[in-house]
Amino acid sequence: MASPTDAVATAAADDPATGLRGVRALRELADRLEVHQVRAARAHGWSWQEVADALGVSRQAVHKKHARSRKEP
Numbered sequence: 001m002a003s004p005t006d007a008v009a010t011a012a013a014d015d016p017a018t019g020l021r022g023v024r025a026l027r028e029l030a031d032r033l034e035v036h037q038v039r040a041a042r043a044h045g046w047s048w049q050e051v052a053d054a055l056g057v058s059r060q061a062v063h064k065k066h067a068r069s070r071k072e073p
Contacts, residue, residue, distance in 0.1 A: 004029060038066045 007029065010022030034055070041051050048067075052059040 035066070038062070 004026070007022050007025040011019055011026055013019045013022060038051055038055075041054070048063045049059045051066075052062040055062055
């Protein structure tokens with residue numbers, strides 16, 4: 001996908017094959033953005049609970065997903 005806007009348009013396509021490719025692209029983008037923002041939040045001193053609250057998940061879930069792969073300064 002060239003841009004998030006293109007991915008949204010693709011995900012809304014009438015053709016299921018095209019639409020599902022767009023959904024996949026959006027999911028991958030969301031995952032990359034989540035990693036970036038969790039790292040930024042932790043670098044700014046946010047607790048795991050604050051990050052979890054912002055994402056609408058449990059502290060345990062966000063810690064399990066991000067603690068092992070984090071690259072904090």
